[in-house]
Amino acid sequence: MVVFNLSMFRFWKRPSPNVGPGDLEIGLGGGYSSSLADDDVVIPHPPVAEDVPSELEAGIDPEAALENIAPHDLEAGHVTTHRWRRVRTLKRASVAFYQVVICQMLRRNRTGTVPDQALVHDDHQETEQSSNEASTSGGFGIGVEELVQLVKERSLEALNRYNGVHGLSNLLKTDLKVGIDRRDDEILLRRNAYGSNTYPCKKGKTFWYFLWRASQFSHLLVIMFAAVFFSLLRIKTKGILDGWYIEACIVLVTVFHIIAIAVAEYKQSCRFIKLTEEKRTVYLEVIRGGRRVRVSIYDIVVGDIVPLKNGCQVPADGVLFVANSLKVAEQEVTASDEIVQKDLQTNPFLLSGSKLIEGIGTMLVTSVGMNTEWGLKMEVSQKTDEEKPFQGYLKWLAISASWFVVLFASVACSIQVGGYFSGVTKKSDGTPMFIYGITTADEAIEFVITSLSFGIATIVVAVPVGLSIAVRLNFAKTTKKMRKDKVLVQSPSAFERMGSVTTILCHQTGIVTLNQMSVVDVWAGGIRMQDMDDVSQLPTFLKELIIEGIAQNTNGSVVFETGVTEPEVYGSPTEQAILNFGNKLGMKFDDARSASLVRHTIPFNPKKKYGGVALQLGTHAHVHWKGSAKTILSSCEGYMDGANNSRAINEQKRKSFEGTIENMSKEGLRCAALAYQPCELGSLPTITEPRNLVLLAIVGIKDPCRPGTRDAIQLCNSGSVKVCMVTDNDGLTAQAIAIECGILTDASGRNIRTGAQFRELSDLEREQIAGDILV
Structure with a gap:
């Protein structure tokens, strides 16, 4: 039984237009920080070798510093002047590389976390006062680097330097009860000062890339080469006026064929990039202007107040100021499988990308986008184009068929040419087509051209090079039709999986039902x-x-x-x-x-x-x-x-x-x-x-079925695809909803199993009843 699980995907938004791939291609050096201040854009700090002492960094004479350095501080156990020269040379080379190469690339590919108004670094005018002024942004009392360092250290001592969360909110001009102002200019000011909550995303391929890739097909190269070769032979035999136009038409058709392939693949790429962007759009609530506002996760800015509850993902780095029995899973960020207890007294720091397992809380956003821990992971871990199983099968099929066709065409062409020159091939009157000394060279060349054209035409027509392209074009056309039926295909590989599906598991809330609840019975x-x-x-x-x-x-x-x-x-x-x-x-x-x-x-x-x-x-x-009504009732005495x-x-x-x-x-x-x-x-x-x-009230909440669900389920059943519903509701409630939407046909209950009932069964019993379970 093949099972397809309709699950919720999590997504991150595309980068803003200012975000480029340059930083991703560069990567992060050992001493390069992703949280850049304005002046750091031009001259970032170079990496320092682990064996470079702090005295050398401060500019102290190396030989004078030897007296204060213990031998075990260095790899060799002792220090020599020659060694110091090597270290100094290494440092100068690192500085030169960072200033000449990386700084130029940073100028061209400045990320969205750096404000557009970034100041140019000036070594001759840098003073301690200007450094302090540069640490603040947009008139706020704290800068990007300080906020990043605060979450990076994750220590209460660092937080207390700003007088706790309340002092930090004052520096960020945020009211912990009301939130930030809802005006667009306020949001823009914070985005310019601290960056946007976006992450690097792999850029889509340009049209020229697909044009170049389409021109690399071997059969097209064979056609082009053969057309030029045959054109030269025909010009030799028929002259410049009559010997070129046939092959020229072949070349022109080939060029049109390449352009058509490139256009089709480019359009498909653009379409699925757009679908990916839609998939990544997630909304959540923040407190702005004293009210809860539903915004995109990528519209969150530093200073926002974000209410959190169990099951949600932390959208940015921040500090808690309300926490009730809060437990967080941080394995996506820290690679630790432990569940971390969060509270205001010992550990109020939250990392972007972590997930709330239990409890509720409210946090003050301190870092967004590429200035977060999650942003650093996103920068160095990009999704690659991996070949899907079905695509691999098509590729193998095309290559295997190609070798067979080439072998067949080569043998057929060789037999035809060999028979011609050996005299086996006859004319209509029975005489050999080729007679040595009588047949002219032009006639022989014309026959060879005809024979080679036959072989090449066989290869071009029979080799299924365009098989995968035809399948992808069919996918794209089918996707467009399915969108009219309100079915969003997020990846072409979904067709491969759905093609062999026999059972669909879907969650009740939001899939079978609308997830629009109302109290209808009290x-x-x-x-x-x-x-x-x-x-x-x-x-x-x-x-x-x-x-x-x-x-x-x-x-x-x-x-x-x-x-x-x-x-x-x-x-x-x-x-x-x-x-x-x-x-x-x-x-x-x-x-x-x-x-x-x-x-x-x-x-x-x-x-x-x-x-x-x-x-x-x-x-x-x-x-x-x-x-739950049953749970609360069991605890009621009155x-x-x-x-x-x-x-x-x-x-x-x-x-x-x-x-x-x-x-x-x-x-x-x-x-x-x-x-x-x-x-x-x-x-x-x-x-x-x-x-x-003391019981006050029992309320019945209605979640209506999604319109068209019953017809869709009947359509699946007619195609021998079974639809099963997964829910956390009471068994009777689940049964009623399943009957309403058409998953169940009666209320006998034989197709319903709870998790507890299923776990009590033996492996053999589970195998026997698994095929009958619908809810």
């Missing part, structure tokens, strides 16, 4: 409401508790714009659905958050399926919990009724709640529950698990 106050206009009639105290939990126990936000009736809601689709439910209850988001003080946050745990927040309200405290009273949950009532959850799940709804725990202030730090909760 149990609260002892009643079940499927009309969301009725929720405003809930008892006042119960509504206040629900609003308090929704507003404080969330990673999202609600922004009210002046003159706009409907607020803008930000956050994950689930968060947006619950926040919109709070809005229908009459929630004033900012007022609700300011009414209580957050003392402790328990980040949402995907494995445990719950998260919480501890709040101080005067002299008492509430701990609000939100998560519930709020319609009279604002807390009642105990007996066995009959618990079964009633479980029945409500089951009914919602059968309708394809994702069930979540809201509960709270009243407690004393002194016990807040010890609460990390939900217990003795």
